[in-house]
Amino acid sequence: MDLGIVREIGPQELIEHGFRAVGNRLPVRARERTPGAVTLLSSRGTSTEFKVDTAAARPDQAVFAFVEADRVWSKLADEPWVEIGSGLVVAASGITRGLRWQGSWHAAIAFVPRAAMASFVPALPTDVQVFPERRLLDRAMQDFIEGLLDADEQATAIERYAVEQLVLEMGGAILLDRVGAVSGHGSxxxxxxxxxxxxxxxxxxxxxxxxxxxxxxxxxxxxxxxxxxxxxxxxxxxxxxxxxxxxxxxxxxxxxxxxxxxxxxxxxxxxxxxxxxxxxxxxxxxxxxxxxxxxxxxxx
Incomplete structure (x- = not known):
């Protein structure tokens, strides 16, 4: 694979990333770019259900997902569906659950080496965390990922290196901002x-x-x-x-x-x-x- 290009991907490639569509659903559009050790993914569609297991598909990578949806539900194993809001999803250990979307939805996702993220904070969060309210850094990382996936130009080796480092730094900074301090932003x-x-x-x-x-x-x-x-x-x-x-x-x-x-x-x-x-x-x-x-x- 040429790491410097954006490519359209289908259901099989989404499965390789840990996303498997359930049932007879409308087609999902997705694009992928892999600069260095990080993988960027953009996907959109309408009313779709996924069985998600990025922990198995990408066991050594943390996930940062920026989700925009009319309505979205999450389900763990045999537990009931629970509605969650759109927002930033941080999953240092990966995402393992069912996801159900209603209406139009869009997700921009960055897979980054967990070892690189572990160096930013004293301890990585073990649970998937959803932050409905966006902050400046969240929006900046989302815009950066989407801009890279919307552009069709092939990246040079220097550009791939720069993109990789910027994604790692932004992901690490989000961890510092969101989960770095136990006592939170109220103190x-x-x-x-x-x-x-x-x-x-x-x-x-x-x-x-x-x-x-x-x-x-x-x-x-x-x-x-x-x-x-x-x-x-x-x-x-x-x-x-x-x-x-x-x-x-x-x-x-x-x-x-x-x-x-x-x-x-x-x-x-x-x-x-x-x-x-x-x-x-x-x-x-x-x-x-x-x-x-x-x-x-x-x-x-």
């Missing part, structure tokens, strides 16, 4: 922590980033920020280290960075030395730089 202290984590995620590759600088960026005293992180059993310095480990891991599992030495990876991720990198990876993932590269090569 000013949680909002402050979320803002600080966002700053750290964006600037962790800068070796000069310090807790003091983060506090200054979010217009807080260092003491106040440390207390806010302590409430979540974390620290500002610990979060900087974790985010640097996330960045280093993403570079180490990407074959395009095989030309870089471990020392160069450490520098790009903001670490002062390869030893600091190894300690952070051991703390966050119980692995080493060389083990990450070996596992990826063995899987090819």
């Amino acid at each position: 000013p202290r949680a909002v402050l922590r979320d803002r600080a984590i966002a700053v750290i995620a964006q600037q962790c590759g800068d070796p000069s980033l310090t807790p003091t600088q983060v506090a200054r960026e979010v217009q807080s005293s260092l003491r106040q920020l440390q207390l806010v992180f302590a409430e979540a059993e974390n620290s500002v310095a610990g979060e900087i280290r974790r985010q640097r480990a996330r960045l280093a891991r993403s570079l180490l599992v990407d074959s395009r960075y095989d030309v870089l030495s471990i020392e160069q990876i450490a520098q790009r991720a903001g670490f002062q030395s390869p030893m600091s990198l190894r300690r952070a990876l051991d703390e966050a993932y119980r692995t080493t730089p060389r083990a990450l590269r070996s596992q990826r090569r063995a899987a090819v």
